[in-house]
Amino acid sequence: MTRHTRYRGRVTRTNSRRTSRRAVYETLRRKVLTLELPPGAALSENELAASLGVSRTPVRESLILLVEEGLVQVFPQVGSFVSRVDPDKVADAQFLREAVELASLEDLPAELDPELVGELRRNLDQQHRPGLTVEDFFALDEEFHHGLLQLAGHGSAWATVVSAKGHLDRARRLGLQETPPEGFADQHVEIFEAVLSGDVAGARAAMRTHLRAVFDDVEAIRERSPELFASASGAVPVRRNVVVWE
The missing domain is CATH 1.10.10.10 (Winged helix-like DNA-binding domain superfamily/Winged helix DNA-binding domain)
Structure with a gap:
């Protein structure tokens, strides 16, 4: 014992x-x-x-x-x-997202899961709610893209996407701090409407435009705030202070 x-x-x-x-x-x-x-x-x-x-x-x-x-x-x-933020890792994550999410749209079934469809509708309604914070919208954005993968039967692939897009996520958040999310929410609606109508080609085109618009926004942030991005030189930073939280 x-x-x-x-x-x-x-x-x-x-x-x-x-x-x-x-x-x-x-x-x-x-x-x-x-x-x-x-x-x-x-x-x-x-x-x-x-x-x-x-x-x-x-x-x-x-x-x-x-x-x-x-x-x-x-x-x-x-x-x-x-x-x-590493521009090369941002580009790699962007490539992976586009490959996975566009391919998944090809596997959408003829009969969509009504429960998942209802969840995505509620998600889109929330995305257009006034006064959303960056983190509120970001969470809804993640749920929306994951939900589309689930509709196509590839929900488990989202974990692979998430693990690869840390640099992309930081760059996206930098962009959302300066750009209202309404435009991205409208693009989500366009993608979803194409999915519901069975227009796979239209859904793929709208998804490609959406994902590349995010990438273009990242490039604009990089031009405005180059100090936040890694340089090719790989210079060692100067330590001036340490991080302290309250």
């Missing part, structure tokens, strides 16, 4: 550590993607651990995962920084 209790205790502690690490990783990733931690921001393991109420170990492990995703960079003897 004693051995069993100890064994169960070890499992519990191990699961707790994994849960803590996962929570820290998801929190830090969200802060990077939502620009709460902007491109180029300096990161301190001590400050991050104190603000999140955890030890340095899950913070360090989470930063390693974010480095692997290209969202954090570590410069020896200088420090860790939120990576600047």
